[in-house]
Amino acid sequence: MAFESLQEIVTICEKEHKSFYEIILESDCDERKVTKEDSLKQMENTWDAILLAASTYEKNLVSASGLVGKDGYKMELFADKENTKSLCGSYMNQVMTYALQMGESNACMKRIVAAPTAGSCGVLPAVLVPYFIEKKADTPKIIEAMYVSAGIGQIIATRASISGAEGGCQAEIGSASAMAAGALVYLQGGDSEQIIHAAAISLKSLLGLVCDPVAGLVEVPCVKRNVIGAVNAMSSCDMAMAGIISRIPPDQVIDAMKEVGDKMDVSLRETGKGGLAATNEAQRITEAISHSQMDLSLK
Amino acid sequence: MNIFDILGPVMVGPSSSHTAGAVKIGLVARELLKDTPIDATIFLHGSFALTGSGHGTDRAIIAGLLGLQPDDIRIPQSFELAGKQDLSFRFENKNLKDAHPNTALLVLKGKNGREIEVQASSIGGGRIMIHKLDGIDVNFTSEKPTLIVHNQDQPGHVAEVTSMLSHKSVNIATMQLYRDKRGGYAVMVIETDQSIPMEAIHWLERLEGIIKVTYINTEEKK
Numbered sequence: 001m002a003f004e005s006l007q008e009i010v011t012i013c014e015k016e017h018k019s020f021y022e023i024i025l026e027s028d029c030d031e032r033k034v035t036k037e038d039s040l041k042q043m044e045n046t047w048d049a050i051l052l053a054a055s056t057y058e059k060n061l062v063s064a065s066g067l068v069g070k071d072g073y074k075m076e077l078f079a080d081k082e083n084t085k086s087l088c089g090s091y092m093n094q095v096m097t098y099a100l101q102m103g104e105s106n107a108c109m110k111r112i113v114a115a116p117t118a119g120s121c122g123v124l125p126a127v128l129v130p131y132f133i134e135k136k137a138d139t140p141k142i143i144e145a146m147y148v149s150a151g152i153g154q155i156i157a158t159r160a161s162i163s164g165a166e167g168g169c170q171a172e173i174g175s176a177s178a179m180a181a182g183a184l185v186y187l188q189g190g191d192s193e194q195i196i197h198a199a200a201i202s203l204k205s206l207l208g209l210v211c212d213p214v215a216g217l218v219e220v221p222c223v224k225r226n227v228i229g230a231v232n233a234m235s236s237c238d239m240a241m242a243g244i245i246s247r248i249p250p251d252q253v254i255d256a257m258k259e260v261g262d263k264m265d266v267s268l269r270e271t272g273k274g275g276l277a278a279t280n281e282a283q284r285i286t287e288a289i290s291h292s293q294m295d296l297s298l299k
Numbered sequence: 300m301n302i303f304d305i306l307g308p309v310m311v312g313p314s315s316s317h318t319a320g321a322v323k324i325g326l327v328a329r330e331l332l333k334d335t336p337i338d339a340t341i342f343l344h345g346s347f348a349l350t351g352s353g354h355g356t357d358r359a360i361i362a363g364l365l366g367l368q369p370d371d372i373r374i375p376q377s378f379e380l381a382g383k384q385d386l387s388f389r390f391e392n393k394n395l396k397d398a399h400p401n402t403a404l405l406v407l408k409g410k411n412g413r414e415i416e417v418q419a420s421s422i423g424g425g426r427i428m429i430h431k432l433d434g435i436d437v438n439f440t441s442e443k444p445t446l447i448v449h450n451q452d453q454p455g456h457v458a459e460v461t462s463m464l465s466h467k468s469v470n471i472a473t474m475q476l477y478r479d480k481r482g483g484y485a486v487m488v489i490e491t492d493q494s495i496p497m498e499a500i501h502w503l504e505r506l507e508g509i510i511k512v513t514y515i516n517t518e519e520k521k
Contacts (some may be wrong), residue, residue: 093474104311114315116305153305163423165346165400216350218313272350
C-alpha cells in the first residue's frame with residue numbers, strides 16, 4: 001500500500017506541486033509496475049464499462065425476487081427539464097436516475113463496475129455520467145477524477161473497510177459517497193485539501209449506516225441508498241467548494257468509521273437479520289420468497 | 300488493495316463479496332485442484348450461509364468451479380451448465396470456527412482422481428483470501444503468482460526453494476512457513492513478483508523430502 005492517510009497525499013501534492021490525481025496515478029504505476037499509458041488505458045476501460053452499464057439499463061427489468069426494478073425509469077421520466085413538480089431540479093434528478101438504474105441493473109445480475117462494491121455501484125456513475133453528458137467535462141478530465149476517487153477509496157479500505165459484512169453500509173455507500181465527493185471537487189476545480197474535506201464531510205454524514213438488506217438481497221434498501229450516496233456527494237462537494245471544512249480531520253473520520261463498524265452488531269452487518277430486514281414486512285417478504293422457491297436461474 | 304480493486308472489478312451483480320468474490324473462490328479452488336472438478340461439496344459459513352442464495356453465491360461458486368470469470372453473463376445459469384459438464388455438487392451450511400463472515404469450504408474431486416479441501420473467504424470488493432488447504436493454514440490472496448510447497452520438516456528445503464527462485468531472478472514478495480510438529484509435515488507459501496518458470500517447478504517436485512508442489516498464477520489464466 002502506497003499511502004496510509006489522506007493527509008499524506010495532500011502533503012505530497014503540496015510539496016511536489018502536483019494534483020491529487022497525478023499522485024495516485026504515479027503510485028499506481030509504482031505499485032503495479034505498469035506505465036502511465038497502461039494505467040490510463042485501464043482506467044479508460046473502466047469508464048467505458050460504466051458508460052456501457054449506464055446505457056444498457058432495461059426499463060422493464062425486475063429482480064428475481066420482484067422487490068426492485070422499474071423505479072429508475074420512473075425517475076428518468078420525472079427528470080424531464082420541463083417538469084415543474086421537481087424540487088431538486090433536472091440535474092439532480094438525473095443523478096438520482098442513474099443511481100437507481102445502476103443499482104437496479106446490479107440487482108438483476110447485469111454486468112456493472114463495483115465502485116467500491118457492487119451494492120454501491122450506482123454512486124460514482126450517478127455523479128460522473130450526468131456531469132459528462134451535460135458536457136461539463138471531457139473524457140480525460142473524468143478519467144482524472146476517477147483516480148481521485150480511487151485514491152480516496154484506497155485509504156478508506158486500508159484504514160477501515162469497504163465491506164458491508166465488516167463495517168455495515170457506511171463502509172459501502174459511505175465510502176462510495178466519499179469517493180464521489182472527492183471526484184466532484186476535483187472536477188469543479190477544488191484543491192487537494194478541499195477534495196479530502198469533501199470526502200470527510202460526505203463519509204461522516206453517513207456514519208453509522210447499517211447494512212440491513214431485506215431477505216439478505218442487495219435490493220432493499222440498497223438501490224435507493226445509492227441515491228443518498230450520490231446526492232450527499234454533491235452537497236458535500238458544494239460545501240467544500242464554499243470553503244467549509246470537516247471539523248474532524250478526514251483521516252480521523254475514516255478511523256471513526258472503522259470504530260463504529262467494529263462496534264456494530266453482527267445483525268446489522270449484511271446478515272439480513274436486523275434493522276429494516278427485521279421489520280414485519282421484511283419478514284413477510286422473506287417467507288414469501290422462500291415459499292415461492294425463487295429460481296434465479298430462470299431470470 | 301490497488302486502485303482497480305477499488306474501481307472494479309467489472310462484474311456480474313449483485314454483490315462483489317457474495318457474487319464476484321464467490322466466483323473467484325471457485326476459480327482458485329479449480330486451479331488448486333489441478334484437475335477438472337466432477338464432484339463438489341460446499342460448506343457455507345456466516346453471511347454466506349445466511350444470505351448466499353439471495354446473492355447467487357451458490358451459483359457463483361459453481362460458475363468459478365466451471366472456469367467462468369466474474370464478469371461472465373452465464374453466471375446466473377451455472378447450475379444448468381454444471382449438469383452439462385458432469386459436475387455434481389451439493390451445498391450445506393456449517394459453522395466454521397474463527398472464520399471470516401464470508402467463508403466457504405470446498406471439498407473437491409477431479410476427473411483424474413485428484414482431491415482437495417480449500418477454505419477461502421471473500422474479504423470485500425471481490426477480493427479473496429485462501430485460508431486453508433487440506434486443513435493446513437496458508438493465507439494467501441492468489442493475486443500474485445503463488446508457490447505452495449509441502450515438504451518434510453528438515454533442514455535445507457527453504458534454502459533449496461529460495462535459491463531456485465534467486466537463480467530464476469524471481470523476487471519473493473511474501474513468505475510464510477507452517478508445520479504440524481517438529482520434524483513433521485511442513486508447508487511454505489511464497490508469493491512472488493514475477494511468474495515462476497514451469498521447469499523450475501518440476502525440478503522442485505523431484506527433490507527428496509518435497510511431498511507436493513502447487514503453483515498458481517491467476518494473471519496468466521486471464
